[in-house]
Amino acid sequence: MTAPMTSRTLAPSMTTTLEVLAAEIELAGARCILLDRIIGEAMGRLPNEERDRLVPSLHTVDLLVQHLTNLAAFARSLSLATPDDVTAPVEAALSEITLGALVERMAQGMGRDGSPTAGADVEDAGDLDLF
Amino acid sequence: MRFDHPPLEILVVDHDLTTLEMVQIRLDVAGYRPIAARSGRAALELLATCRPAALILERRLPGMCGLELLRTLAASPDWRAPVLLVGRKLAEEDVRSGMQLGVRDCLAKPFSGAAVLERLNRLLTRSTPAFAAARPAVYINT
Numbered sequence: 001m002t003a004p005m006t007s008r009t010l011a012p013s014m015t016t017t018l019e020v021l022a023a024e025i026e027l028a029g030a031r032c033i034l035l036d037r038i039i040g041e042a043m044g045r046l047p048n049e050e051r052d053r054l055v056p057s058l059h060t061v062d063l064l065v066q067h068l069t070n071l072a073a074f075a076r077s078l079s080l081a082t083p084d085d086v087t088a089p090v091e092a093a094l095s096e097i098t099l100g101a102l103v104e105r106m107a108q109g110m111g112r113d114g115s116p117t118a119g120a121d122v123e124d125a126g127d128l129d130l131f
Numbered sequence: 132m133r134f135d136h137p138p139l140e141i142l143v144v145d146h147d148l149t150t151l152e153m154v155q156i157r158l159d160v161a162g163y164r165p166i167a168a169r170s171g172r173a174a175l176e177l178l179a180t181c182r183p184a185a186l187i188l189e190r191r192l193p194g195m196c197g198l199e200l201l202r203t204l205a206a207s208p209d210w211r212a213p214v215l216l217v218g219r220k221l222a223e224e225d226v227r228s229g230m231q232l233g234v235r236d237c238l239a240k241p242f243s244g245a246a247v248l249e250r251l252n253r254l255l256t257r258s259t260p261a262f263a264a265a266r267p268a269v270y271i272n273t
Contacts, residue, residue, distance in 0.1 A: 019219070019241045023149045030156040030244050037160055069243065076241045105149050 010090050012110035017088040018079035020109035022072050024102065029068035036061045138164045139184035139259075141251065144174045144200070145217070146192055150240070154187060157244035158251075171195030175203065183212055185255055186233075187247065190218030190225055198225065201232035213258040215250055217242065 012020075039058055043051050090110055097103040141163045145151045151167050158165040166181060168174040171192050190197040197216065204210040213235040216226065226237050235254050238247060 020149075022241045023147070023153070026241070026244060027149050027153040027156075030153045030160075033160050033244075034156050069245070072243060076243070079241065105147075109147065109149065 010094070010107065010110055010112055011087045012090060013084050014082045014086040014088045015079050015084050016110055017090055018075050018082060020106050022075035022079060023109070024106065025068055025072040025075060029065055029072060032061060032065045032068060036065060138162055139255070140164045140166055140181055141185050141187060142166045142168065142174060142177065142181070142183040142212075143187045144168045144171065144192065144197070145187075145189040146170065147189070150189070150217075153244055154247055157248055161248055163251075171197070171200035171203075174200055178204070178210075182209075184259060185251060186212050186214045187251065188214055188216055188234075190216055190221055190229075198228055198232065201229065201234070205232045213254050215247070215254055217247070 036058070039054075039061060043054055043058065046054070094103055094107060097106070141158055143151060143154050143158070143165055144167075145154070146169050148169075151169065155165040155167055166177055166183060168177055169192075172195055174186075175195075188197045188200065192200070195203075197218070201214065210233070212233070214229070214233045216229045216234045216237045217240060218225075218237075219240040221237055221239055226234070229237070235258060236250050238250050
């Protein structure tokens with residue numbers, strides 16, 4: 001049997017929950033911006049006809065960046081408009097997340113003490129937790 | 132947004148991994164050279180070997196808080212880098228104290244990557260003549 005990370009049930013405010021969500025979407029957007037740059041650099045080394053073939057895919061990444069930054073803005077704005085005294089039952093929702101590093105970061109952001117994320121390397125972020 | 136300037140080192144100090152990585156990526160793509168620390172002590176260790184052009188500093192840090200770090204830095208005659216103070220619900224008192232310790236601008240969390248870049252560019256333009264000279268009149272969207 002796996003020991004729980006803490007005996008305390010997480011019940012952060014909806015404001016905090018939305019802030020954490022906004023920050024994660026913003027990070028996903030930043031990673032897409034990085035991906036966009038890498039693809040752009042790689043395409044610069046391709047022959048013209050190959051490059052032309054891939055341009056629509058690059059536009060999809062651009063669109064994804066805008067999609068994520070807009071969703072992050074929405075979550076940020078909603079967090080500012082939400083009363084502090086409304087709590088969010090996040091435990092079940094967090095259990096849906098299969099990325100180990102992501103769930104740890106979010107739980108820590110929502111107030112879980114002693115999260116193993118503390119002291120972890122940035123490079124660990126996004127590791128897929130299969131079990 | 133991307134400015135055509137030589138790669139300046141920017142020290143980012145934040146305990147929150149999500150913010151730290153997001154800001155690092157945005158700075159890197161914008162042409163800066165980000166250096167990251169997750170605590171005031173770690174930042175001080177890094178500052179023994181590097182001289183960043185600016186500091187993006189979270190007010191709340193484990194152990195040594197952001198303002199304590201600034202007090203330590205302010206005691207050094209070599210320290211002149213402008214500071215962008217970030218944090219959730221920054222108190223007016225913190226901002227006032229920070230202003231006396233090198234804080235030139237503040238940004239409340241949660242913030243966007245675009246917002247932090249805009250504030251940093253503005254702060255560097257005001258504080259670093261070389262940056263202002265290198266900055267083109269027109270910027271390129273990325």
